[in-house]
Amino acid sequence: MKVQISDLPEKVYSRQNRTNLGKLVADMLADVWSSHFLARQFAKRDISAQYRQSYLGILWLFLTPIASALVWIFLNNSGTLSIADTGMPYPVYVFSGTLIWSILIDAINSPTQSTNSARDILSKVNFPKEALILSGVYKLIFNSLVKIFLLGIFLLFFDVGFHLSLLYFPLVFISVILVGTAVGLFLTPIGLLYTDVSRLITMGLTLIMYLTPVMYGIPDSGLMKIIMELNPLTPLVTTLREVAVGQDVQFLSYFLVLTGLGIVFLFISLIIYRLSIPVIVERLSA
Amino acid sequence: MAGEVLIKVEGVSKKFCKDLKTSLWYGVKDLVFGIKGHNSDGELRPKEFWAVRDINFELRRGECLGLIGHNGAGKSTLLKILNGLINPDAGTVTMRGRVGALIELGAGFNPILTGRENIYNNGAVLGFTRKEIDSKVDAIIDFAEIRDFIDMPVQNYSSGMKVRLGFAVAAQMEPDILIIDEVLAVGDVGFRFKCLNAIGELMKNSAVIFVSHSMPMIYRVCNEVMLMKAGKNMIFTNNIGLGVKEYYKLFKKGQENIVGSREAKVESFELISGDQIVHAGGMIEIHHGDSLICNLKIKLEAHIPKASVQLVIWNEEMLPVMDVMSQEKEGFIIDNSENSSQLISVRLTDLYLNNGRHTVSVMINAPDLSVSYCRHDNIAEIYMVLDTASAAHVIYPAKWDVN
Numbered sequence: 001m002k003v004q005i006s007d008l009p010e011k012v013y014s015r016q017n018r019t020n021l022g023k024l025v026a027d028m029l030a031d032v033w034s035s036h037f038l039a040r041q042f043a044k045r046d047i048s049a050q051y052r053q054s055y056l057g058i059l060w061l062f063l064t065p066i067a068s069a070l071v072w073i074f075l076n077n078s079g080t081l082s083i084a085d086t087g088m089p090y091p092v093y094v095f096s097g098t099l100i101w102s103i104l105i106d107a108i109n110s111p112t113q114s115t116n117s118a119r120d121i122l123s124k125v126n127f128p129k130e131a132l133i134l135s136g137v138y139k140l141i142f143n144s145l146v147k148i149f150l151l152g153i154f155l156l157f158f159d160v161g162f163h164l165s166l167l168y169f170p171l172v173f174i175s176v177i178l179v180g181t182a183v184g185l186f187l188t189p190i191g192l193l194y195t196d197v198s199r200l201i202t203m204g205l206t207l208i209m210y211l212t213p214v215m216y217g218i219p220d221s222g223l224m225k226i227i228m229e230l231n232p233l234t235p236l237v238t239t240l241r242e243v244a245v246g247q248d249v250q251f252l253s254y255f256l257v258l259t260g261l262g263i264v265f266l267f268i269s270l271i272i273y274r275l276s277i278p279v280i281v282e283r284l285s286a
Numbered sequence: 287m288a289g290e291v292l293i294k295v296e297g298v299s300k301k302f303c304k305d306l307k308t309s310l311w312y313g314v315k316d317l318v319f320g321i322k323g324h325n326s327d328g329e330l331r332p333k334e335f336w337a338v339r340d341i342n343f344e345l346r347r348g349e350c351l352g353l354i355g356h357n358g359a360g361k362s363t364l365l366k367i368l369n370g371l372i373n374p375d376a377g378t379v380t381m382r383g384r385v386g387a388l389i390e391l392g393a394g395f396n397p398i399l400t401g402r403e404n405i406y407n408n409g410a411v412l413g414f415t416r417k418e419i420d421s422k423v424d425a426i427i428d429f430a431e432i433r434d435f436i437d438m439p440v441q442n443y444s445s446g447m448k449v450r451l452g453f454a455v456a457a458q459m460e461p462d463i464l465i466i467d468e469v470l471a472v473g474d475v476g477f478r479f480k481c482l483n484a485i486g487e488l489m490k491n492s493a494v495i496f497v498s499h500s501m502p503m504i505y506r507v508c509n510e511v512m513l514m515k516a517g518k519n520m521i522f523t524n525n526i527g528l529g530v531k532e533y534y535k536l537f538k539k540g541q542e543n544i545v546g547s548r549e550a551k552v553e554s555f556e557l558i559s560g561d562q563i564v565h566a567g568g569m570i571e572i573h574h575g576d577s578l579i580c581n582l583k584i585k586l587e588a589h590i591p592k593a594s595v596q597l598v599i600w601n602e603e604m605l606p607v608m609d610v611m612s613q614e615k616e617g618f619i620i621d622n623s624e625n626s627s628q629l630i631s632v633r634l635t636d637l638y639l640n641n642g643r644h645t646v647s648v649m650i651n652a653p654d655l656s657v658s659y660c661r662h663d664n665i666a667e668i669y670m671v672l673d674t675a676s677a678a679h680v681i682y683p684a685k686w687d688v689n
Contacts (some may be wrong), residue, residue: 004472010381013379015373015374037415041410043408046396052398122371123371124371125389125394125412189317280313282313282559
């Protein structure tokens with residue numbers, strides 16, 4: 001019989017992941033690329049399903065940040081709290097703060113959420129899992145664009161105006177999402193196994209918000225100043241706000257280092273995620 | 287002609303854990319070691335067991351392997367390993383070509399969205415590109431026969447409609463390897479028939495692994511079977527009849543069971559063939575075409591003047607194969623005017639049942655069938671010996687002529 005030389009793609013499954021790192025990264029990138037249609041489809045599905053069942057629709061995206069901003073504006077104006085000058089109208093400061101914070105939190109939660117909601121198909125259909133992460137990013141961008149639009153209205157309303165620094169806004173925005181997703185993605189495998197993890201994250205982030213210049217600026221001295229300046233979320237929040245309103249960027253180098261680390265970290269997290277999914281599927285629904 | 291080998295399974299094993307907390311903790315360890323590239327010794331840790339143990343086989347294009355066994359024998363786990371959803375703990379699986387899995391129909395559906403939108407969702411999960419779906423969407427809607435409802439939210443579909451839509455999308459795959467898990471047992475008869483034809487088309491050009499509990503289905507589509515028990519391969523054969531027979535042997539004998547008003551009672555029961563006599567609770571072994579005599583002693587309570595008696599013979603799938611009645615095609619009427627036990631007998635000539643185990647029930651009813659006095663299930667078994675492999679209930683040796 002003639003030996004058939006076939007060009008069919010071959011997949012080998014075994015315990016030992018002897019695949020070398022280069023091949024792993026190449027496979028992963030190929031899957032990220034090939035999954036963009038699936039990712040878009042997931043994102044479209046979730047977004048349209050989300051709004052088809054609601055009258056207020058996208059209003060929900062900014063109702064929460066607006067509500068918490070209003071609380072702080074009230075606290076400030078009524079004299080309950082006295083917040084130091086922020087270099088811009090306080091409502092703009094606190095509103096941009098809460099909006100950016102909500103974007104960052106969404107970014108951190110997104111990988112776990114996307115993967116969790118796909119649990120039932122993960123154990124039944126083999127598809128590029130990277131699509132889940134990518135669809136999370138798409139959904140994040142969509143939701144954030146709505147919030148950013150609202151922020152623009154605020155800038156006009158409070159006469160802050162549009163500055164040339166806005167040109168950097170998309171870049172900084174992407175970087176914030178990227179770092180947030182990288183952190184969230186790193187925690188996803190363990191977070192899928194133990195629900196404690198996502199509870200801890202939610203609780204931790206609520207506390208960390210008070211150590212980040214979201215509602216109030218960094219004080220001039222004291223322990224709080226040291227903590228806030230070290231806090232890696234500080235440069236993410238402040239830089240995005242500063243390019244939005246046209247202020248000088250305080251933590252430029254810290255921000256750039258974070259972005260660089262974020263890219264590396266995202267890569268590592270993606271590889272870990274890829275290796276972890278079979279283990280998670282096995283433990284959760286085998 | 288044998289096609290190229292598309293599936294190669296070498297020494298594949300998989301262990302599971304019986305306890306959730308421990309399982310999760312092992313999961314954490316596996317995560318860490320998996321990333322570090324730790325080489326496990328393949329030993330069982332506490333509370334673990336082998337869900338799949340040392341499975342080996344090869345499958346070529348054009349072949350169809352039927353995977354049979356009890357619930358929990360490891361069939362679905364093996365499918366998950368073949369599909370790349372979970373990794374084996376030992377051994378290697380090599381899959382060549384596009385893999386299509388009919389395991390979950392309608393994966394990725396969102397109930398709020400319309401059927402049409404969900405075709406795209408499901409198609410994308412199955413690996414189609416947008417273009418492919420665009421070109422197939424009409425074929426899919428036609429296949430599912432739900433054009434009138436295609437723009438309605440899927441949550442308002444009946445479960446049968448959802449399955450139709452899911453299957454219609456999946457049927458568009460062109461896999462080299464096809465994995466099918468029990469999904470065929472859905473939908474109404476007409477659609478099931480359509481599904482079988484579609485699967486037949488897909489199978490022509492692929493290597494197929496088919497998991498089912500329906501032996502007629504196994505007979506119909508497979509040319510090899512593997513019987514699994516407790517994760518192990520008990521038998522791997524291209525003699526489907528043998529595999530199915532071994533499968534049925536795994537099940538325990540049914541318990542005798544009596545229901546009804548108890549106003550009648552089977553006092554004794556015997557089956558006679560040649561010089562074999564078997565009483566209630568026993569099993570008689572006969573050959574295809576043999577005859578049987580069945581003797582019954584029945585006692586009716588005094589106030590019951592007449593009763594109708596019949597026998598029902600069931601096959602291993604618990605389907606009734608034969609209803610033994612009188613010449614008038616109704617129950618045999620016994621008269622209780624003397625109020626004593628009655629001895630009756632019935633002769634079953636030329637039994638052409640298919641091979642394997644059959645069970646006998648005795649039914650005693652009121653002549654107008656208004657009351658069931660006694661239904662005695664599993665009173666005895668008939669084991670038919672026959673080497674022919676067929677899914678039919680009756681193998682009829684007819685006389686054929688050329689005209």
